[in-house]
Amino acid sequence: MNNKENIKKIIIKKPLTLDCGRTINNYPLAYETYGKLNEKKDNAILAFHALSGDQFVSGTNPITNKSGWWSYLVGPNKAIDTNKFFVICANVIGGCMGSYGPSNTDPTTNNPFGTNFPVITINDMVNAQYNLLEFFKIDKLFCLTGGSMGGMQVLQFVANFPNKTKTAIPIACSASHSAQNIALNELGRQAIMADQKWDKGNYLSTSSSPDKGLAVARMAAHITYLSKKGLQEKFGRKLQKRDDLKFSFDADFQIESYLRHQGSVFVDRFDANSYLYITRAMDYFDLTKQYNGNLSNAFKDSKAKFLIISFTSDWLYPTSENKEIVIALNSSGADVGFLEINSDKGHDSFLLDVPDFLKSIKSFLEANY
Amino acid sequence: MNNKENIKKIIIKKPLTLDCGRTINNYPLAYETYGKLNEKKDNAILAFHALSGDQFVSGTNPITNKSGWWSYLVGPNKAIDTNKFFVICANVIGGCMGSYGPSNTDPTTNNPFGTNFPVITINDMVNAQYNLLEFFKIDKLFCLTGGSMGGMQVLQFVANFPNKTKTAIPIACSASHSAQNIALNELGRQAIMADQKWDKGNYLSTSSSPDKGLAVARMAAHITYLSKKGLQEKFGRKLQKRDDLKFSFDADFQIESYLRHQGSVFVDRFDANSYLYITRAMDYFDLTKQYNGNLSNAFKDSKAKFLIISFTSDWLYPTSENKEIVIALNSSGADVGFLEINSDKGHDSFLLDVPDFLKSIKSFLEANY
Numbered sequence: 001m002n003n004k005e006n007i008k009k010i011i012i013k014k015p016l017t018l019d020c021g022r023t024i025n026n027y028p029l030a031y032e033t034y035g036k037l038n039e040k041k042d043n044a045i046l047a048f049h050a051l052s053g054d055q056f057v058s059g060t061n062p063i064t065n066k067s068g069w070w071s072y073l074v075g076p077n078k079a080i081d082t083n084k085f086f087v088i089c090a091n092v093i094g095g096c097m098g099s100y101g102p103s104n105t106d107p108t109t110n111n112p113f114g115t116n117f118p119v120i121t122i123n124d125m126v127n128a129q130y131n132l133l134e135f136f137k138i139d140k141l142f143c144l145t146g147g148s149m150g151g152m153q154v155l156q157f158v159a160n161f162p163n164k165t166k167t168a169i170p171i172a173c174s175a176s177h178s179a180q181n182i183a184l185n186e187l188g189r190q191a192i193m194a195d196q197k198w199d200k201g202n203y204l205s206t207s208s209s210p211d212k213g214l215a216v217a218r219m220a221a222h223i224t225y226l227s228k229k230g231l232q233e234k235f236g237r238k239l240q241k242r243d244d245l246k247f248s249f250d251a252d253f254q255i256e257s258y259l260r261h262q263g264s265v266f267v268d269r270f271d272a273n274s275y276l277y278i279t280r281a282m283d284y285f286d287l288t289k290q291y292n293g294n295l296s297n298a299f300k301d302s303k304a305k306f307l308i309i310s311f312t313s314d315w316l317y318p319t320s321e322n323k324e325i326v327i328a329l330n331s332s333g334a335d336v337g338f339l340e341i342n343s344d345k346g347h348d349s350f351l352l353d354v355p356d357f358l359k360s361i362k363s364f365l366e367a368n369y
Numbered sequence: 370m371n372n373k374e375n376i377k378k379i380i381i382k383k384p385l386t387l388d389c390g391r392t393i394n395n396y397p398l399a400y401e402t403y404g405k406l407n408e409k410k411d412n413a414i415l416a417f418h419a420l421s422g423d424q425f426v427s428g429t430n431p432i433t434n435k436s437g438w439w440s441y442l443v444g445p446n447k448a449i450d451t452n453k454f455f456v457i458c459a460n461v462i463g464g465c466m467g468s469y470g471p472s473n474t475d476p477t478t479n480n481p482f483g484t485n486f487p488v489i490t491i492n493d494m495v496n497a498q499y500n501l502l503e504f505f506k507i508d509k510l511f512c513l514t515g516g517s518m519g520g521m522q523v524l525q526f527v528a529n530f531p532n533k534t535k536t537a538i539p540i541a542c543s544a545s546h547s548a549q550n551i552a553l554n555e556l557g558r559q560a561i562m563a564d565q566k567w568d569k570g571n572y573l574s575t576s577s578s579p580d581k582g583l584a585v586a587r588m589a590a591h592i593t594y595l596s597k598k599g600l601q602e603k604f605g606r607k608l609q610k611r612d613d614l615k616f617s618f619d620a621d622f623q624i625e626s627y628l629r630h631q632g633s634v635f636v637d638r639f640d641a642n643s644y645l646y647i648t649r650a651m652d653y654f655d656l657t658k659q660y661n662g663n664l665s666n667a668f669k670d671s672k673a674k675f676l677i678i679s680f681t682s683d684w685l686y687p688t689s690e691n692k693e694i695v696i697a698l699n700s701s702g703a704d705v706g707f708l709e710i711n712s713d714k715g716h717d718s719f720l721l722d723v724p725d726f727l728k729s730i731k732s733f734l735e736a737n738y
Contacts, residue, residue, distance in 0.1 A: 020616035119616040179600040179624045183592045186625045189618065190588060190632070194581035196565050212563035219559060220589060223552045228684070231548040237655060245653055247389035247488040249558065249645060253652070255548045256555045263559070276618060283622070284614055286606060315597070315684070 004063065007055075007098035008032060012131045019121040019284075029128055030098025031055050031090040034074055035082030037136060043369070044138050045080060046129070046165075047089040048146030048153035051221070051278050052270060054097035055089045058082070063097065064269045072353045079362040084369070085142065092153075093128045094120045094278050096271035100128075103204060103271055114201035114273055122149070122285045126157040133164065140164055143365060144304075147171035147350030148317065149278070152285050155298070155325065159287060162301035167368050169361065171309045172350045174321040175295050175328065176286040181316060184224055185279035188217035192272045201273050214272040215263030222262045227313035227346035231255065288328075295328035306336040307364045309357065311349040337364070375431065376424075376467035377401060381500045388490040388653075398497055399467025400424050400459040403443055404451030406505060412738070413507050414449060415498070415534075416458040417515030417522035420590070420647050421639060423466035424458045427451070432466065433638050441722045448731040453738070454511065457501055461494045461522075463647050465640035469497075472573060472640055483570030483642055491518070491654045495526040502533065509533055512734060513673075516540035516719030517686065518647070521654050524667065524694065528656060531670035536737050538730065540678045541719045543690040544664050544697065545655040550685060553593055554648035557586035561641045570642050583641040584632030591631045596682035596715035600624065657697075664697035675705040676733045678726065680718040706733070 151173025195213025310322035520542025564582025
């Protein structure tokens with residue numbers, strides 16, 4: 001990871017009391033924008049990234065030199081047309097792409113925070129990002145959107161600031177993290193913590209880092225982003241550059257080689273402690289509990305128009321969990337549309353070239369602008 | 370792990386040429402039996418264990434002091450009634466409960482084999498276990514059965530020795546390991562290999578062992594054994610002995626505590642290298658490929674009566690993969706029944722008290738004896 005000094009940041013001076021009770025202030029929030037804010041300031045879309053994402057939504061990510069995570073969706077003439085809309089995305093607090101996170105210096109020790117960084121929540125993330133509206137002098141956003149953890153942030157933002165957006169598109173998410181998803185995140189955390197080099201989170205003070213543990217966590221997560229059918233069609237039992245099994249523990253199968261690659265490239269761009277903090281925030285997310293068991297109360301003060309999107313083969317945030325959001329919205333009297341998009345690409349569908357998905361987003365935005 | 374000197378073993382003198390090309394002989398095969406072999410020797414059931422199982426099917430496992438893995442199924446008056454049937458189960462080669470495996474001494478180095486142990490296959494496992502018939506002087510088994518990897522062994526045994534069983538019950542398995550299942554096994558292997566203490570498999574020559582890596586592998590596997598719905602119903606978002614979230618990385622949720630426990634108890638009874646070898650054997654399993662792409666040819670010489678069983682919430686070996694076996698058996702002209710049992714307990718259903726499952730096994734065995 002390098003060139004991070006060129007990342008755009010605002011320093012949030014206003015104190016923010018976190019759910020854990022600690023108060024932070026003068027903390028950095030890294031962000032990126034696409035398109036232009038119009039004079040009426042009514043064309044802004046706040047996009048929220050998922051666990052492993054960052055503020056570099058489209059174009060080339062200057063840190064990784066890869067395409068932004070939503071390049072299929074965001075850009076000139078794309079589903080979220082940056083000739084028309086002004087897209088803002090910030091790195092979540094707890095993250096590792098310039099926003100306040102466990103790699104920052106703890107003023108009480110002058111060392112990186114590590115696990116002394118406060119455990120943050122989705123609520124804390126959106127409260128921090130709310131400051132972007134003031135920074136850009138935007139009174140009301142046109143749209144909030146994001147998939148996976150990004151979708152959770154959409155829901156939390158609407159609940160916290162009901163009059164600050166005209167529309168909202170939470171995608172492939174849940175109002176309350178399921179036991180299976182907590183289990184899968186815990187698996188990732190345990191993989192990181194099992195790595196001796198994690199050193200209770202203090203590795204940033206040394207020259208090593210828990211790359212092996214983080215790679216295993218990423219492999220675990222990556223399997224959950226794809227569907228069984230999608231994996232079978234893409235990889236099946238194809239061998240990796242060999243005619244037959246080698247009777248060894250090398251990567252005989254393409255799927256093994258692919259997973260190892262996913263693990264190894266991830267450690268170059270992501271911080272292990274941030275992985276712990278962000279997965280923890282996801283696990284803690286329970287909007288229903290925040291509203292005393294009645295999710296519809298989370299939305300009762302909002303006049304926003306909603307579009308909820310799920311994908312048929314997404315087993316991480318299945319349609320059933322997205323429908324619970326639809327039911328709560330209906331019961332709150334909200335204006336809500338729901339689409340279950342056919343796709344074999346699993347949870348990852350929200351990041352990929354799934355034409356029905358892209359068309360749905362485009363037509364919803366244009367019909368409501 | 371202790372008291373292993375009391376484990377029953379036979380030493381197989383006959384050379385066995387493994388799929389990898391290496392030949393083994395004078396190797397130990399550890400086994401256990403339940404019930405009595407009758408005079409006609411026509412009441413023997415060979416049960417095959419799954420990845421983390423062993424020969425201790427029922428009663429109390431003398432090594433772990435826990436119940437045998439099929440205690441719900443096997444015993445006096447149970448579904449597999451040991452008042453009537455003689456149940457034999459052997460530890461697979463590659464395993465760690467007394468059969469020939471990577472913990473055995475490599476005669477060329479006088480150290481434990483570690484990763485110098487040959488990579489074995491499901492075919493090798495059943496060829497080794499075939500020697501049990503000679504040992505017990507059984508000409509024909511009454512039944513072959515097992516779930517998961519045990520079911521794969523049933524299929525392979527029938528293919529290799531078509532006239533050696535009257536009936537066969539493969540449960541919750543597949544004729545060819547899917548890409549997703551290879552991915553999940555590779556995840557477990559990478560977790561073990563990421564542990565510095567694994568030391569390229571040489572840890573048995575030292576005083577340490579890759580417990581953390583093996584625990585992570587077990588946690589990953591355990592998640593796949595349960596269904597999303599089952600996890601939600603059993604654990605949901607229940608907290609572990611606390612009133613509220615602790616804003617830390619301790620086990621806040623019961624599901625986290627449960628997984629950590631599953632990981633930590635597993636390392637006391639299982640060998641990390643065996644985990645590598647056995648998962649590799651599962652991934653290599655492709656009975657369809659063995660029969661040149663026509664699975665029905667695997668069964669064409671068998672006169673056995675089959676019962677195939679799958680479980681509705683099993684996403685590891687879903688009904689669709691079990692049905693492929695049924696289709697191949699039908700096309701080979703076999704006598705085959707198929708049951709999909711309703712259960713929320715996921716892949717683990719084959720080990721649990723699922724009444725319809727137990728009844729089905731019992732009635733099939735009694736009707737055909």
